[in-house]
Amino acid sequence: MNILLVGAGLSGAIIGRTLAEAGHNITIIDGRDHIGGNCHTERDAETNVMVHVYGPHIFHTDDEEVWNYVNSFTTFMPYKNRVKTTSQGQVFSLPINLHTINQYYNKTLRPAEARDFIENEIADKSITDPQTFEEQAMRFVGPDLYKAFFEGYTIKQWGCSPTELPASILKRLPVRFNYDDNYFFHKFQGMPENGYTPMIEAILDHENITVHLETWFDPDTAGEYDHVFYSGPLDGYFGYKLGRLGYRTLDFEKFTDKGDYQGCAVMNYGDREVPYTRITEHKHFSPWEEHEGTVCYKEFSRACEPEDIPYYPIRQVKEKALLSDYVKLAEETGGVTFVGRLGTYRYLDMDVTIREAMDTAAAFLESAAKGEKMPAFVQNPL
Incomplete structure (x- = not known):
């Protein structure tokens, strides 16, 4: 089949790779000029530090199958978030x-x-x-x-x-009555040695996959494909015709310095009068590297406007009511499955995103084998 995936982040890459290996023809489009979505990493031109462009992404999971999957495409180095x-x-x-x-x-x-x-x-x-x-x-x-x-x-x-x-x-408030300061408690924790973007490049490296960047999705073209997997904003697929779902977005104030700026990767600021929520120092996300210079991001959170990158779904009462209406629209559409953080309007860690992408691809192959229609959602957003 000819299958379109909207979004070249984790969801699109993993679903695309699995279906490509099963013999399907995969087209992946993304409006940005790079792959990887918000996991995108790149070297800072001034310092050569590996930078998490859209904020830090620390890999942690108890899902051994997911851990083995990502390690089959790159080398993960030990990393504990303190x-x-x-x-x-x-x-x-x-x-x-x-x-x-x-x-x-x-x-x-x-x-x-x-x-x-x-x-x-x-x-x-x-x-x-x-x-x-x-x-x-x-x-x-x-x-x-x-x-x-x-x-x-x-x-x-x-x-x-x-x-x-x-x-x-x-509900799962982490309070530890010992001296364990590892922020996560999962069995598998680490960082890709050369960043997330090369990992996703490797996942996309298949003869049945074609990627087009700086290409925006037009819903009118969906009928040209046997199926569409959409990882963009759920409300955006429908032109926001029922209204916009609420998100928080982040602004980053980047600065460079010499040596070690703050002595750790993440420093939160709990006082309300400090306008930013935290400062991240990216060289500490790759402790196996050595750099004379350093790159830091101050993070500022605010309401997401139409031209902003949505980060955190708010999911309060009014958003859930609107979400319910969009879910109904999606289920009536046919020919498209909504995936990922934006497509299902849920905050997802990377390992959960990968697990759901793996499960979604498996569900599609099973549905195709049985001649059944693929549902709009494999994971119910509600």
Whole structure:
């Protein structure tokens, strides 16, 4: 079959590769001038540091099949994400761990003592059924740690009060009663040795795949293909005719320096009066390399406008109502399957994106073998 994939990021590349290996003719288009979507990496011209152009992407997963898949296209180097935060005039370790607790409260608690201290002296036990982000944080870490590490950062990141965000954002609040400061807890963690873009280039390197960059999708051309996989914005496919789904976007203020600017890859800024949410220093994402110079990004979060790159789906009540309407439209369309972060309006880590792309390709091959129609969504956005 002749199949069109809209978007040359992880979803499009992996679905395209799997279907190409099955003998289908694959055309991939992308409006940008590079492949890789928001995972795109490139060397900084001034310092030669590998830069994550759209913000850092750290690979972590418990899915061994996904881990083996990406490692078949590139070499992954060991990498542990150790985040620091500047708050109230001090630097602390995140996620909240035993060092954070002892430092903040000027104590020398052992694990059991710290657990008892937080639960019985600090946490707000009057909250029995947390409904909001703020209630969830107050219940599990109390007002001090909430204000130091979550309140200001969350307001800057989401542009609204934590009382307006659902508790589900913090349902798996990472609080560790040991000195483990590895931000993630997954079995497999690492970074591609030469960046994500060469990895995706390798995935796309197949005789049945043709890639066209700086090419925008026209829905009127969908009928020229046997099937379309669309990883652009769901509402954009329909020309935003029901309205726009809400996103947050990021602005980056890039600067260079000599040596080591901040001593870590990610420094959060929890105080509300600091306008940016964090500074990322990209040389630390490739600790196996040595560079005299350094490249840093200050990150600023704001509401996404029509010409901006959408990053984080908001998914509050009004967005979910609109999403429901778009899902219905999509299911009535036929001939197109919506995939990825934008196509399903869900925040997805890279490993989940890859897993869903693998599953979507498998579902298509199975449907084709049975002569059945492919659904609009393999993963329900609702």
